[in-house]
Amino acid sequence: MAVLKREDAEIFYTSFGEEGEWVTLLNGYMRSSRDFSFLAKGLVQAGFRVLTLDNRGTGNTVSHGTFMVEDMVGDVFALWEALKVEKSHIVGFSMGGFLSQYAAWKKPTCIQSLSLVSTCLRPSQIIRESRFWSRDVAENFAILQSYVGAKFRKGNALVLQGMAQKIAEAVEQGAFLPNAHHQLTALKSYHPPEISELCALKMPVLILHGVEDQVAPLERGQELAQVFPKSQLVVVPEVGHLLLAECGPLLLSELCKFLGVHVGGV
Numbered sequence: 331m332a333v334l335k336r337e338d339a340e341i342f343y344t345s346f347g348e349e350g351e352w353v354t355l356l357n358g359y360m361r362s363s364r365d366f367s368f369l370a371k372g373l374v375q376a377g378f379r380v381l382t383l384d385n386r387g388t389g390n391t392v393s394h395g396t397f398m399v400e401d402m403v404g405d406v407f408a409l410w411e412a413l414k415v416e417k418s419h420i421v422g423f424s425m426g427g428f429l430s431q432y433a434a435w436k437k438p439t440c441i442q443s444l445s446l447v448s449t450c451l452r453p454s455q456i457i458r459e460s461r462f463w464s465r466d467v468a469e470n471f472a473i474l475q476s477y478v479g480a481k482f483r484k485g486n487a488l489v490l491q492g493m494a495q496k497i498a499e500a501v502e503q504g505a506f507l508p509n510a511h512h513q514l515t516a517l518k519s520y521h522p523p524e525i526s527e528l529c530a531l532k533m534p535v536l537i538l539h540g541v542e543d544q545v546a547p548l549e550r551g552q553e554l555a556q557v558f559p560k561s562q563l564v565v566v567p568e569v570g571h572l573l574l575a576e577c578g579p580l581l582l583s584e585l586c587k588f589l590g591v592h593v594g595g596v
Contacts, residue, residue, distance in 0.1 A: 333390075334405075334412055339397070341405045342390035345413065346370045347379035351442065352415050353589070354381045354406060358424030358448075359517070360463075360510050362389030365574050372582040376591045381418070383409060385429075386516075387509035396512055399520040403433050410440065419589060421445040423574065424546065425513070428453060428520065434531055435523040444558075445536040445585060448543055448571050450550035451525070451557065453517040463510065465501050470494035479542035479570040489575075528557050535561040536588040538581065540569035562588065 334341045344363060353373050355366050363382035370380040384391035385402050393401075406429070410418065419442045422430030427449025434441050450456055463470055471494040475483050483490070500506040535558040539551030548565065555563040564584050569576045 334409055336405065336408060338395065339386055339391065339393040339401075339405065341383055341386075341409065343381065343383040343409055344370075345379065345381050347374040350377045350379050351589075352381060352418035353378045354410075354415075354418045354420045356383075356406070356420065356422045356426030356429045357385065357388075358426050359513055360388055360506075361423070364389065368578050369574065369582055369585075373585070376586050376589075378419075378589070378591075381409065381413070381415070385426075385513070387513040393512070397516055399428060399432060399516050402516065403429050403436065406433060407437065416440065417442050419443045419445070421447065421585065422449060423447045424449050424456070424571065425453075425517065428517070428522065431522065431528065432520075434533065435527055438531055438533065441533055443534045443536070443589065444531075445538065445588065446551075446554055447538045447573055447581070448540065448546055448551075449554070450546045451528075451553060452522045453520055455550055456546045457514070457517060463497050463501055463506070465498050467491070467494045467498045470497045476544045477571045478576055479540060479568050481568045482570065482572075482576045525557055529559060531558065532560065534588070536585070537561055537563045538566065538573060538584060539563070540566050540571060540573060540576070542568065542570045545571040 331344050334343060357365055362384045366382045370382060373380050386393040386397045417440055420430045420433060427446045430444055434444050471491055474490045474494055537551050537554050539548055541548055555561045566577060573581050
């Protein structure tokens with residue numbers, strides 16, 4: 331665990347592993363790098379080095395004032411420079427998928443491959459204004475149920491209840507909602523690369539998408555697969571938006587296969 335100080339932010343990050351190709355993991359809206367513990371461990375065991383960070387507005391990262399998607403991607407580039415990462419695979423989840431696409435467009439020669447999980451081409455396809463996190467655990471629980479597939483909802487009600495409780499506590503503490511607003515503002519003001527510019531990218535692309543995703547419906551993943559010329563689409567049945575929580579071992583296995591490594595026993 332470490333902090334990179336920038337002019338307008340202190341970026342909390344963690345690197346795992348001592349050798350191998352780098353894999354940079356970028357998380358979704360209001361999610362922190364804590365979500366990546368299982369995935370990072372598995373990738374290191376498969377022979378990779380892993381970089382995770384808390385995006386501005388989440389976790390232990392401290393940002394001063396408003397920020398843009400470009401600033402969050404700039405944090406990634408600054409970390410690569412500080413750690414002397416010349417090339418990296420990059421994996422983006424939901425909002426992290428926008429960051430990953432922008433990074434691939436800005437510095438294509440630095441990115442060995444692009445993996446896009448539960449995401450789409452532009453934020454306007456994924457932003458939902460009608461429901462938002464609150465101090466009410468029941469309201470948060472209802473929202474979270476729309477983030478996962480029916481199978482996970484049925485078997486993991488206590489897990490979702492715990493997540494809803496933690497969100498309510500974070501809202502009560504005061505910083506969560508302003509930070510959520512800052513991230514939402516960044517997404518709304520973001521102008522993604524043109525489709526023609528994404529089509530011109532030459533790195534291999536993996537697209538992972540749950541059949542029951544209600545946040546970014548499967549059609550969005552299929553649209554991504556049509557845009558990127560060197561893409562592989564993996565559709566996961568009985569899974570919603572939160573692949574990290576719903577099918578972590580399968581997610582790890584698919585990533586490793588795509589990156590050229592098979593994980594024994596997964």
